[in-house]
Amino acid sequence: MEATAIAPPKNRPASDEYEREPVPQRALKGPGKFWGMYAGEHAAGTEFMIGPLFLLAGVSLQNIFFGLLFGNLMAVLSWRYVCAPIAIKARFTLYQHLEKIAGKWLVLVYNLANGLLFCFLAGAMITVSATAVGIPFDMPMPTTSDLFPNSALFVIIVIAVGLVIALVASLGYDTVAKFANIASPWMVLVFLACGIVAFKQLGAGSWEELNSIWSESILFAQEGENQSTMGFWSVFIFAWFCNAAMHVGMADLSVFRFARKASSGWATTAGMYVGHYMAWVAAAFMLAAQIKLNQDANPVPGPMASNVAGLAGIVCVIVAGWTTANPTIYRAGLAFQAMVQTVFPNVSRFWTTFAAGLIATAAGAFPAFAWQLLGFVGLYGTILAPMGGVIFFDWYFRKRDATTFQSLVPESSFNLAVLLAWLIPVAPSFYLIVYRGYTAVNFVLPCWLITGLLYQAFSKQTKTA
Amino acid sequence: MITAFRLVSLLGLALTLIPSILFAIDSLSLENVKTSMTIGMLLWLVSAPVVQGLKQKLPDASH
Numbered sequence: 001m002e003a004t005a006i007a008p009p010k011n012r013p014a015s016d017e018y019e020r021e022p023v024p025q026r027a028l029k030g031p032g033k034f035w036g037m038y039a040g041e042h043a044a045g046t047e048f049m050i051g052p053l054f055l056l057a058g059v060s061l062q063n064i065f066f067g068l069l070f071g072n073l074m075a076v077l078s079w080r081y082v083c084a085p086i087a088i089k090a091r092f093t094l095y096q097h098l099e100k101i102a103g104k105w106l107v108l109v110y111n112l113a114n115g116l117l118f119c120f121l122a123g124a125m126i127t128v129s130a131t132a133v134g135i136p137f138d139m140p141m142p143t144t145s146d147l148f149p150n151s152a153l154f155v156i157i158v159i160a161v162g163l164v165i166a167l168v169a170s171l172g173y174d175t176v177a178k179f180a181n182i183a184s185p186w187m188v189l190v191f192l193a194c195g196i197v198a199f200k201q202l203g204a205g206s207w208e209e210l211n212s213i214w215s216e217s218i219l220f221a222q223e224g225e226n227q228s229t230m231g232f233w234s235v236f237i238f239a240w241f242c243n244a245a246m247h248v249g250m251a252d253l254s255v256f257r258f259a260r261k262a263s264s265g266w267a268t269t270a271g272m273y274v275g276h277y278m279a280w281v282a283a284a285f286m287l288a289a290q291i292k293l294n295q296d297a298n299p300v301p302g303p304m305a306s307n308v309a310g311l312a313g314i315v316c317v318i319v320a321g322w323t324t325a326n327p328t329i330y331r332a333g334l335a336f337q338a339m340v341q342t343v344f345p346n347v348s349r350f351w352t353t354f355a356a357g358l359i360a361t362a363a364g365a366f367p368a369f370a371w372q373l374l375g376f377v378g379l380y381g382t383i384l385a386p387m388g389g390v391i392f393f394d395w396y397f398r399k400r401d402a403t404t405f406q407s408l409v410p411e412s413s414f415n416l417a418v419l420l421a422w423l424i425p426v427a428p429s430f431y432l433i434v435y436r437g438y439t440a441v442n443f444v445l446p447c448w449l450i451t452g453l454l455y456q457a458f459s460k461q462t463k464t465a
Numbered sequence: 466m467i468t469a470f471r472l473v474s475l476l477g478l479a480l481t482l483i484p485s486i487l488f489a490i491d492s493l494s495l496e497n498v499k500t501s502m503t504i505g506m507l508l509w510l511v512s513a514p515v516v517q518g519l520k521q522k523l524p525d526a527s528h
Contacts, residue, residue, distance in 0.1 A: 178514075178517070179514075181517075182510075182513045182514050182517055183510070183513075185478065185509075185513075186477070186478065186481060186505075186506065186509045186510070186513070189478055189481045189482045190481060190502070190506075192482060192485075193481060193482050193484070193485035193498075193502065194485075196485040196486060196488070196489050197485045197488055197489070197495070197498060199489070200488055200489045308495075309498075309499060309502050310498075310499025310500070310502060310503060311499065311502075311503045311506070312481065312499070312502035312503050312505065312506040313502075315506060
């Protein structure tokens, strides 16, 4: 999982980030920068949760291996052929790009949705970190049946972790970003080492034995039921769209606007096959090993990592959670600041970021957000990715080119065609997901397509009128 | 100076990964794996920021 870049603060002076202008030729970067960045950013604290959740959902090993192989490939292709080509031509952030199409007021609404979803994602990361911090304090670990806080100590540790993250993010997360870059090669190797140790602990000498041990783990975790709620296509779709907001949703326009060529989009291969393949499989093996050795199917990242890697595993969980929660809260703060500034122009980023941190901390005290991570990232993609459909259809069907688009003045400050095109598919999908229990990730692609098509249709009607 | 710190950071990464491979081929106990990984972590987290800092200072020095 990765957090996305959104609106820059309005009071920030023009900087090397080119937040309010197209990235100039002299600031472009070669592909090497992107490979390292994606490998690190997708080795996040939430990876420790997602792999084990596959086991709990009863997914077969074969479906995990092949579903992730092809699903991640589709995600890479989405970055390479949907997001990167537009990014290297327009060279704007998502915020700037969308503002030219949808108008600044509608972008603010989008940012509010973005900011709130960021807070809940950061909340899950705080929960993950808290399970590692709680080990030396003998904290009773939350279980998958705990939707609410399971002990006062858990709440205290979540608040402590959350407040530190909120405060650091509010003060500016440059130091943490630097630390994240330094820690990421080590974190990737810890994930790999955890996977190797856990695989050895499973004691499988052949594919058949591994399959048999895996099935026994599922049987134990599901208390004798052995039912799979996810097949090949579910894993495939999940792997493809768990970062939908970033690729088809175009949030990574903000990243690839610095790329010399669209081929830099291939760099996402590092993130997908290191973070969303190796790390997920390693984390799934860690839970299977824990079940085999301790008869414990509780997928709590701290103890799982401690079992196979000791102190290094515990620190990795804390660092992985912390370094990804921090920028997530920072960006949520920026989104809230952009909203609040419409009423209170002088509101400081410190307080909006701190408020975002407090919301994330409150969410982190509810383990339900971490246990429901598979569903949550699907909901996140369903709500945010369709705006990428607007950008895609606008770019190709209106035959945009860099020069005219960069000088384009928004037709209105609140484009009703975009709002309707966004809400018509997303609102009923939200209802079906949240209130009727449908699988969220299945709605991403239909919503993206319908939003893009409706935007085309409504825009034509507006022009004709 | 930078070469020395680079070697230490590489040693840190080696001590993070190699013990797990030795454990997989029954050449190291799990306790020793955990101890080696802790040492590897400390070496990496101490040396890598220094390498990063020295690398950033090099262009300034050339000015």
